[in-house]
Amino acid sequence: MPYDAVILAGGEARRLGGADKPALTVGARSLVENVVAAVSGADRTIVVGPERPIPGVVFTREDPPRGGPVPALAAGLAEVRAPWVVLLAGDLPFLTAAHVTALLKAADPAGAADPAGAESTGPGGAAAVPAGVESTAAAVPAGVEGTGPGGAAEAAGRAGAVMVDDGGREQWLAGAWPAAELQAALRTYEGRSLKGLLGPLTGARLALPGRPWFDCDTMDDLQEARMNVLKEWTALACKELGIDPAAVDRDQILELTKEVAHGVARPAAPLTAYLLGLAQGAGSAPEDAVARLTTLAKNWGEATTETLTDG
Known part of the structure; x- marks a missing residue:
């Protein structure tokens, strides 16, 4: 038509x-x-x-x-x-x-x-x-x-x-x-x-599924729309890799990467997410690994010298 x-x-x-x-x-x-x-x-x-x-x-x-x-x-x-x-x-x-x-x-x-x-x-x-x-x-x-x-x-x-x-x-x-x-x-x-x-x-x-009528009148609306993109990407990436989406704590990962980006450097955020995945694959409990990495990021200024001079 x-x-x-x-x-x-x-x-x-x-x-x-x-x-x-x-x-x-x-x-x-x-x-x-x-x-x-x-x-x-x-x-x-x-x-x-x-x-x-x-x-x-x-x-x-x-x-x-x-x-x-x-x-x-x-x-x-x-x-x-x-x-x-x-x-x-x-x-x-x-x-x-x-x-x-x-x-x-x-x-x-x-x-x-x-x-x-x-x-x-x-x-x-x-x-x-x-x-x-x-x-x-x-x-x-x-x-x-x-x-x-x-x-x-x-x-x-x-x-x-x-x-x-x-x-x-x-x-x-x-x-x-x-x-x-x-x-x-x-x-x-x-x-x-x-x-x-x-x-x-x-x-x-x-009435249609998917809320096609949803508009962005406020910052909360805009943030909701952006978070839904992350939800869709996570679902598709999990399907591609054969991962159970329930095993991915998106909010926990985002909070960790935000802490790293703020306390260390922006490029360190995706690298840290990758390291978290490696740690989980090696058998570390996700909650323990996240807690340790978060603490490290918060203390980055103090930990840098010690880390770089470790033999």
């Missing part, structure tokens, strides 16, 4: 201290780059916000800048050429192409098809997550339908779909609508909320 993507990425991020939120990174990508990757099947990708070095993207701004989501949507729609529009926030770290495909199928079940060449990896670029491992960027299972709150009866006669969060609340910056209907509604709409504009156009409310 031909579609254009409109990504709103020009807000003030007040709860992040005015930081350039779309440029903040989760895994190997910035937040906005992850959203752009998720709509790789779009005919055009339109970002409403400051220009960034992202190839293949059309940048535009609302007038005046930071005028709110409705003016930003209007600016993005002016660049739309396809019959369908996927509207997204620019700070969705867990969104994947598979989520977008499911959204389009829910918006128009009779006509949607998988976008050609769509990626299904998360912000770290990882492959499919092992079965049974919790993952916030796992691919959406095939055949997911838009049968969330509202159901098929409410959808009758209306195209368009919006994602809902775990509490059943619509996430209006994670939806898909017919472009012509959206443009017509905008011409007569005088309100400021996306709910007032998009609610009457929405037929399906879609």
Whole structure:
């Protein structure tokens, strides 16, 4: 199904201290780059916000800048050429192409098809997550339908779909609508909320796994997204090496490497993690090895001379 993507990425991020939120990174990508990757099947990708070095993207701004989501949507729609529009926030770290495909199928079940060449990896670029491992960027299972709150009866006669969060609340910056209907509604709409504009156009409310609607409004949100990348990487690395993930105390290792990076040197942190693995493989109890290495790092300034002069 031909579609254009409109990504709103020009807000003030007040709860992040005015930081350039779309440029903040989760895994190997910035937040906005992850959203752009998720709509790789779009005919055009339109970002409403400051220009960034992202190839293949059309940048535009609302007038005046930071005028709110409705003016930003209007600016993005002016660049739309396809019959369908996927509207997204620019700070969705867990969104994947598979989520977008499911959204389009829910918006128009009779006509949607998988976008050609769509990626299904998360912000770290990882492959499919092992079965049974919790993952916030796992691919959406095939055949997911838009049968969330509202159901098929409410959808009758209306195209368009919006994602809902775990509490059943619509996430209006994670939806898909017919472009012509959206443009017509905008011409007569005088309100400021996306709910007032998009609610009457929405037929399906879609609950998807992996929290694709999760956005990064606060530093806690950003930290949660980054920790989930570590969770996914740990699961995949354990599968590759044939290690039981339950044997990996991620928090303990991170605390140790933080202590080493702070007390010794940053390059010493990954080396210490490797030495910890060797010690465990040689039969040392992990808790004992961690305690000894932590003490060594805390006393590094005092221990250096003695260590270097030991015969």
